[in-house]
Amino acid sequence: MIDNQTGLDHPHTPTANPKAMPPMAKPPELLVLERSRVAPPPGSVGETTLPLTFFDAIWLRGGSVERVFFYRLPHSTSYFVTSILPNLKSSLSLVLPHFYPLAGNIRRSPRDPDGNQYEIHYAEGDGVTLTVAEYDDDFDQLSGSQARDLNSILPLLPQLRHRGAGEGFAAMALQVTIFPDRGVAIGVSIHHAACGGSSSTQFMLSWASTYALSEDTVVGEPPVFDRSLVSDPRGLYSIFYGNYDESDKWMDYPVLSDAVLASFTLKKDQIQRLKELVSISRCSTIVVTYAYIWSCLTKSLEIHKDGDDDDGDGDRMTHLLFPVDCKARLRPPLPETYFGNCLAPCFVDLKVSELIGEEGVVVAARAIADAIKVFVEDPLREAETWLASVESIVNEQPLTVAGSPKFHVYGTDFGWGRPKKVEITSIARTGAVSVAESRDEDGGVEIGVVLPKPLKLFFHSVSSFFSSSRVTVVSELCTRNHNTGTGVTNWRPEAIVSEQTRGIITPALESIEGVALTDAQLKADAQLKDLKAKNYLFQAIDRSILETILCKNTAKDIWDSMKKKYQDDLIFTGTDDFLFQEFKKSMMVEFEMSDLGMMHYFLGMEVVQSTKGIFISQKKYVQEILDRFQMKDCNPVSTPTEFGLKLNKDHEGKKVDSTIYKQIVGSLMYLTATRPDIMYSVSLISRYMENPTEIHLLAAKRILRYLQGTKDFGLFYKKVKIKLQIYRPSLSKLLHL
Structure with missing residues (x-):
């Protein structure tokens, strides 16, 4: 009805x-x-x-x-x-x-x-x-x-x-x-x-x-x-x-006007590494997940509070409160399909100093496991004190947990496919974090958090610079004259960015190894020395972004092991003007940099930014290619590859200069950065660089003729919600979780 x-x-x-x-x-x-x-x-x-x-x-x-x-x-x-x-x-x-x-x-x-x-x-x-x-x-x-x-x-x-x-x-x-x-x-x-x-x-x-x-x-x-x-x-x-009144609510905090909601996923292999790190018997996914969240949020909030972990407040207690399903633990047990509540609160208390230390996750996991072990022996053992225990810590805003990976919320399919996203929004009132099964992987756990907007930096900055969801502004900074000293620097980052967090800041765990550069390594080979030094710069910039933008900390002696002066460019994108400007200022203070302003030209790529979006092309580079290979006056064609063309090794064909052929292919490969329309054709001719013949060279020149008529082509990013997934090898090497 x-x-x-x-x-x-x-x-x-x-x-x-x-x-x-x-x-x-x-x-x-x-x-x-x-x-x-x-x-x-x-x-x-x-x-x-x-x-x-x-x-x-x-x-x-x-x-x-x-x-x-x-x-x-x-x-x-x-x-x-x-x-x-x-x-x-x-x-x-x-x-x-x-x-x-x-x-x-x-x-x-x-x-x-x-x-x-x-x-x-x-x-x-x-x-x-x-x-x-x-x-x-x-x-x-x-x-x-x-x-x-x-x-x-x-x-x-x-x-x-x-x-x-x-x-x-x-x-x-x-x-x-x-x-x-x-x-x-x-x-x-x-x-x-x-x-x-x-x-x-x-x-x-x-x-x-x-x-x-x-x-x-x-x-x-x-x-x-x-x-x-x-x-x-x-x-x-x-x-x-008790004296319940319908207007009486506990753990019902006012929703902040500037609150943000975000989520990240702990992958199955990351959870397994956490279990290995904790190294306790019968260490469940829930135990390490709760421990990880508790330690991470405590660390992040303590850093954000005043930028100094050592504030004399380490003896303050922090509380974790999570529900445990009692249906199977009652005597007699309740049916799995019992409708109603059958949850009991489980309490864990630790000092802040224990959670934010290097062994924070391990300490938390062991405390949680011990609490669960005592609880399951008799779920109702201290039931009379549950309400009083909750009320005693409400004003201290304990970390509470809502949801469970066992609910399988991503299996709620109306015939339209699985949900794209499931959120528990009531955590905004209760101060809880939400947990659910991973949408994309069996064994993973999705975690949702609500934080005030000032802590949006913990999420938005990294997602803007490393996992951009939209391209709106491109800028360029140039690093110069990095004076370095001697000795060995072991860098253990205070924070890492997980591949699955899409912007969540997490404290580094004990299992993450630092990056060490010794004099012997740097002197072994001049080319290797430059490569390692340059890689160390990128790691230093990564760290500075995390500390300066996310944690509001000041990096210390980041260049102690550097022994080379060189220049390099740093390009970054952003969707938030305030964060955009703050990032530039912070990087220019942390490193000796010049702000080159809005990007217009970089390594052969032309960038035109307007109110409608961003247009990236290589028009000048195309002309240089045509000039270089004597094709500037060629007649244009409408397609990069002849219709129906099937290239093969052509063993009987007339050989051509393989050096010239390789130069053409290499130049065209770089052009595919902004010209996906030639990707197939360039990939096709690249198969025959070892022994090219006239037919292969003709196919390559046809691509050049196509470029003659399409010099102005490029990529245009409209100011709409364009998703851009970025993979960074230098960062992924640091990710153990």
Whole structure:
């Protein structure tokens, strides 16, 4: 059953002060198309109440868990609304009888004279509020892993509404947001007292599979609702309920206006190296992942605080709080499909100095493993103190964890393919980090964090310089006269950039080896000496970027082992003008550099930057090639390769000068940097450089004739969301994690 309402507002619709906006800036707009109530089919579920257990009651103060699923779906709004939305609603209605508590309300039981017992109440006609909206923000940007403005994502989530006096509040709300011709986002808000992450993802998987199969039968094993399976002989419900007031929330911090959301992935092999580093028995993926996150964030936040790790605050305690699933550990155990909460908090406390030290990850992993070992022996051993323990550390903003790799959220496929991205946005209110399985690799773990905008430097700077998602501005710095001393320098970087973090800063672990350059190595061969010295410069620049831009530290004696003076150019791109200028200033202070300004010409490449984008070409270089090989007056042709041409080794053909032929091929190979249209043809003629014949030379000259008529061709990067993946060998050598 579906009731529709249209023309409604949205509580998260982005607004902006016109006076604060640049003249041409336009904030993204979310247009609510309709708000409907989707209910189970009439007669499928009678009036039912489901009492909250003590596992549920502890989450009455916890608020809602919010997830948003991003899917690529290149359809117009009209097509989606007319062809896809009706089936989404009907499949949702079909699934709701199996998950009827999510269509109900959480309220005080009217049968309890003291009003202390809460329950989930469902009556005929109750349903889930489904909001349908259109959003003109950038789908690819919002569904990426880089640092994104959290307030641009919040409009994708519905709010749980209070039903009115005596009716309590809704257990679940849904929102479908259309990005015309790009994709769709499904936002899910479920009150944590209704169920935990395992049950909520079970619902989403069932809904998605039912829709994908387009049948009248619900896919998935039905959940178990029997509350008698959870006994409470110690009266834990009354302890957790206490003097609860519906306005009382813990770990519900205000969302900062400048917060950013970002995520990164620990790959399977990286997790394995962490396990080897920790070297403890039965070291699980969860243990090393939590340890890694805890150590990394503590280190990063301590560095960012004032740029000095040694601030006399090392004895301060820091806290980790993560949930543990108790279903299989209770006696008797609960069924895996039990619907509701069955989570218990696990507490770990360490000194800040222990976490930010060189053995921080190891210390954290061992402490977490010890806490879990004690916990699993008797999950309810100290249950009476759970709430008090949480309340005692709330004001210290402990690191908490939401989600689990075991939920398999990336398996939520509506028939449109797996989600491009899944985010837990409620971590912005709770101060938690989110964890999920890796989308792209079995055994990997995806980690999401929300940080204030000042810490955006930890994400945005590296992604701008090493993993650019957009090319907007290119600039050039020239390094000069690096005076060096003598001796041996062992460089152990204080921070590394993981290949999968796309901008997350992480402290170096003990297993990462430094780079050592000795006098003997440098003197062994003059050419090798220059190469190593130059490579060391690049490593020094890498380090300076990490420290100066990310950590706000000052590099110390970076050039102690350098013994050569030379010049080199540093080219960088950026998408944030503030960071762009700050980077230039920092590098010019750290190294003796001259700012050559906006790039116009570099190594034969011409760069033209305008308001429409960036055009890169090699027009002058093309003319030089034509002049060099006496082809400046040749007649142009329309294609670089003759149609149907099949080259072979031509053993019987007349030989030509292989030196000239190799020079032509080499010159053309460099030209392919901006001319992908000749890549195939150049690759073809490059096969025959050993013994070229006249037919091979004619094929090479045809490419030159093609260039005669296409000198002005090049690459144009429009100012749109162009993704650019950059691989840096000098950096990858440093990555052990």
